[in-house]
Amino acid sequence: MKPLFKKGPSATLRIILLGILSLVLMMFDHRSGYLQQVRAYLSVAIYPIEYAVIFPVKAGQWLSANFGPRWALIEQNAKLREENLSLRFTLQKFDDLKTENERLRSLLDSTTKITQDKVLVAEVLAMDLDPFTRKLKINKGAQHDVFEGQPVLDAQGVMGQVTRVSPLSSVVMLVTDPNHALPVQVVRNGQRTIAMGMGATNRLALSYIPNNSANKGDITIGDILVTSGIGGQFPSGYPVGKVLEVNLDIGQPYAQVQALPSASLERNREVLLIWTNPQPIDDKAEIDKTPLNKPKVEPTHFKQEAKPR
Amino acid sequence: MALERHHNGWIILLTFIAGLLLTIIPIPIWAMSWRPEWIIMILTYWCLALPQRVGVVTGWSLGILQDVLSDTLLGQHALTLSLIAYVSVISHTRVRTFPLWQQSVGMGLLVVGNQILHVWIHGMLGHPPTSWTFLYPALTSVVLWPWIFIILRDLRRTYHVC
Numbered sequence: 273m274k275p276l277f278k279k280g281p282s283a284t285l286r287i288i289l290l291g292i293l294s295l296v297l298m299m300f301d302h303r304s305g306y307l308q309q310v311r312a313y314l315s316v317a318i319y320p321i322e323y324a325v326i327f328p329v330k331a332g333q334w335l336s337a338n339f340g341p342r343w344a345l346i347e348q349n350a351k352l353r354e355e356n357l358s359l360r361f362t363l364q365k366f367d368d369l370k371t372e373n374e375r376l377r378s379l380l381d382s383t384t385k386i387t388q389d390k391v392l393v394a395e396v397l398a399m400d401l402d403p404f405t406r407k408l409k410i411n412k413g414a415q416h417d418v419f420e421g422q423p424v425l426d427a428q429g430v431m432g433q434v435t436r437v438s439p440l441s442s443v444v445m446l447v448t449d450p451n452h453a454l455p456v457q458v459v460r461n462g463q464r465t466i467a468m469g470m471g472a473t474n475r476l477a478l479s480y481i482p483n484n485s486a487n488k489g490d491i492t493i494g495d496i497l498v499t500s501g502i503g504g505q506f507p508s509g510y511p512v513g514k515v516l517e518v519n520l521d522i523g524q525p526y527a528q529v530q531a532l533p534s535a536s537l538e539r540n541r542e543v544l545l546i547w548t549n550p551q552p553i554d555d556k557a558e559i560d561k562t563p564l565n566k567p568k569v570e571p572t573h574f575k576q577e578a579k580p581r
Numbered sequence: 582m583a584l585e586r587h588h589n590g591w592i593i594l595l596t597f598i599a600g601l602l603l604t605i606i607p608i609p610i611w612a613m614s615w616r617p618e619w620i621i622m623i624l625t626y627w628c629l630a631l632p633q634r635v636g637v638v639t640g641w642s643l644g645i646l647q648d649v650l651s652d653t654l655l656g657q658h659a660l661t662l663s664l665i666a667y668v669s670v671i672s673h674t675r676v677r678t679f680p681l682w683q684q685s686v687g688m689g690l691l692v693v694g695n696q697i698l699h700v701w702i703h704g705m706l707g708h709p710p711t712s713w714t715f716l717y718p719a720l721t722s723v724v725l726w727p728w729i730f731i732i733l734r735d736l737r738r739t740y741h742v743c
Contacts, residue, residue: 283636284671286667287667290641290659290663297656298660302706307655314646318646321601321605324602397605398605398606398650400607401605401650401653402651443652450708473613538610
């Protein structure tokens, strides 16, 4: 048995060297951004594995779309049409309110402008990456102009933000991650607070709410929270969650408030990436057009809507 | 002999890829904290069966891949997996003779050690664990180890991996 005696460095030597190397790598990765590029390359190499995970789901969708019964498709189509109609109706109202809001703001000489956000749908490649954190991997990356810190939403509310971008995929930190903090506001009275993740799947902690202000009813069970836009990372006014419980503890400086995130964080297969301030320069011209032109088009807008019907 | 020494290595590679897939495949929320440590089980099996082929370096490279896959610190899984590979390689002659249930217990201890290392690293980054759920994978791994062992052994024998 030659191989038993004739091998390179012994396992002990190897483990010592590789152990030290791992520790050095971890330190570098934590303290500096040198390894960002290495990780990006490796993540491209590993992309097939991530894609293979969603492939069965995609195949199932394709199969059911192609070989599903005709009546099911017709039914689905009718339902979507109905939904589209009602959404359009709300949008009409929204347009109306938006112009009104802009007019009122101009009367007040306030410069805040409601901008049109660019949206891109991304698919979730993997969730539950690491049991100690709350993160997702999505199938859009630097190639699709995703940037670090980009807000990620779903149909119900804010999901989190992009924390790591590689060419084909990126990692989203959910609002429930213990590392995540989000400036929010109570819709009812504008009370500002910060929604921190707790590492639990479906809970947010609201911090720095003084006991007496909670006692006065500045925050009560059932209050709706939206992003406040402070900090500049997230656009304001997107739903974040609902207050679940308020505990007044005299021994603590602040009230213990918990909220339920409104986005279905662990059940989504698709998420929305939004660009509020168009980041890539070449897209800027295209996007800037909309908010500028919108008010001018507005008066004829309803006529145009009415014509086809 | 020299030609036959490395035979059918793609089987080993395939099992590792399957392990990585199982590590990130979506499962229901209630099952998330119970997800078995597939990679550890597969790596340990190959370290016990073919210690001259799969060892510390394989464990380390696999760990780097898992770090990228699960967005942990680069080197975190590499450290734990290479340690696990080391333990399995140096003890392979003893562990091979153990009955399956004893191996299972050993596997449980390995996973507990692995989880504690991860918790420790996370603790140093400022996120101490809030519950004991991080130990659940050890239980599922204990239960699954005999099956993994038998399946991988049959695979190895069918394809004469050596």
